[in-house]
Amino acid sequence: MPPINRAPRLLFWLLPLLPIALGLGLFVSHQQVSSFLALNEASQILPNWAWAAFTYLGNGWGLFAIAFPLLIFAPRALSAGIFAGALTAVISSILKPLLSLPRPSGVLAEGSFFRFGDMLLSNSMPSGHTLTAFAVATAIFFCAKQTLRTPLLLLFLLAILVGISRSALGVHWLSDVLVAAGLGFWCGLIGAYLADKIPRKQLLANGWWPRFIALGGLITIYILLNTSLDFAENQYLQNLGVMLIFLTLIVFGLRQKTSA
Numbered sequence: 001m002p003p004i005n006r007a008p009r010l011l012f013w014l015l016p017l018l019p020i021a022l023g024l025g026l027f028v029s030h031q032q033v034s035s036f037l038a039l040n041e042a043s044q045i046l047p048n049w050a051w052a053a054f055t056y057l058g059n060g061w062g063l064f065a066i067a068f069p070l071l072i073f074a075p076r077a078l079s080a081g082i083f084a085g086a087l088t089a090v091i092s093s094i095l096k097p098l099l100s101l102p103r104p105s106g107v108l109a110e111g112s113f114f115r116f117g118d119m120l121l122s123n124s125m126p127s128g129h130t131l132t133a134f135a136v137a138t139a140i141f142f143c144a145k146q147t148l149r150t151p152l153l154l155l156f157l158l159a160i161l162v163g164i165s166r167s168a169l170g171v172h173w174l175s176d177v178l179v180a181a182g183l184g185f186w187c188g189l190i191g192a193y194l195a196d197k198i199p200r201k202q203l204l205a206n207g208w209w210p211r212f213i214a215l216g217g218l219i220t221i222y223i224l225l226n227t228s229l230d231f232a233e234n235q236y237l238q239n240l241g242v243m244l245i246f247l248t249l250i251v252f253g254l255r256q257k258t259s260a
Contacts, residue, residue, distance in 0.1 A: 012142075013189060016182035023178030027125075035174045036104055036167055040113050043168035048116050052231040054165035057158055058129025059229050060085050063136055065220055065241025069248045070140075072255070075203045075210055076195050080139035082213070084184075084191025088131045091183060096123035104170055115170030117231055126180035127172040133162035134181045138188020143195055159184070205255035214252055217245045 026032045043051065056062045064085070070078035104113060106121035137155035144152055163181055166172035202209050224238040 013186070016185040018182070019178040019185075020182035023175040023182070026173070026175040026178070032173045032175045033108070037113055039164065039167045039174055040104075040170060043164060044114060046168070048169075049233050051165040051168040052116070052233045053237060054158070054161045055129055055169060055230055056234045056237050058127075058131075058133040058162040058165075060089065060132050061220055061223050061227075062229050062234070062237060062241060063132060064216070065224060065238075065245055067136065067140075068217055068220075068241075068245045071210060071213055071217070071248055072251050074140075074143070075213075076198060077140045077143040078213065079198060079203070079209070080143040080188075080191040080195035081136040082191075082216075083194045084135035084139035084188045085132055087187040087190060088128070088135045088184060091187065092126065092128045092131055095126060096128070099123075099125050101125045101176075104173060113170055114168075117169060117171070120171050124172060125176045126183055127163065127166045127176040128180070129166055130159070130163040130172075130177045130180035131184040131187070133159040134184025135187035135191065138185050139191035139195070140188075142189060142192035205252060210252070214249060217249055221245050 026035055057066070064082070067078055067081055070081075100122060101124040102122055103120050103124040105115060105119045106124075134156075137159040141149060141152045141155055159181070163177040166177055167174055198209065201207065204210070221242050224242050228235065229238060
């Protein structure tokens with residue numbers, strides 16, 4: 001499909017400026033404490049396991065496992081998500097230590113807000129989980145045909161819930177989440193653009209790129225079986241991810257013969 005048919009308009013490239021401006025506005029106006037406390041308290045309407053599950057959707061390894069079946073059904077969309085996710089990893093690893101901003105636990109007294117999990121004190125902005133969730137959601141959305149984009153708006157709802165979960169669990173300011181959402185959107189647009197450049201032939205099951213992704217699936221299985229991602233409460237999601245990758249690899253292996 002010609003790239004121009006899916007190329008995001010200028011409006012989409014400008015859209016991330018809104019959450020970034022809101023996030024920076026909260027930061028410079030010293031409203032990030034009050035906004036965090038309000039969101040942290042209001043979000044307790046849902047149980048901890050629910051917010052922990054939403055956070056899992058922003059973990060790169062976990063999200064890759066959940067999206068892995070796209071290797072069979074939409075390899076270009078999965079590729080876009082991989083490119084976007086890799087970009088977020090670079091941005092997060094640079095910005096977090098560069099800004100070196102304190103997290104809520106590094107500023108507020110223990111017991112003054114709800115916190116779930118380990119105490120994290122620094123490297124607050126941007127929220128890595130939110131960054132990843134919005135990047136992958138945007139990448140998959142803009143890789144899809146126009147007729148499929150309406151139902152895929154659900155991906156952004158999930159990304160928003162990932163962002164809220166970071167404040168709900170007491171590990172990120174709302175400003176961190178908003179800035180990450182904007183940056184993630186940009187990463188997703190770039191990821192979709194790069195994936196659109198992959199020749200159709202290279203996306204066939206016997207192409208080198210899908211086989212490289214399949215290898216990444218094997219590595220992810222090892223990680224999910226030997227590491228606890230974020231919270232022990234998410235072990236069932238890790239097991240689900242292992243099953244999804246394993247079943248996808250079986251189908252992928254069978255397709256090697258038919259596409260040879």
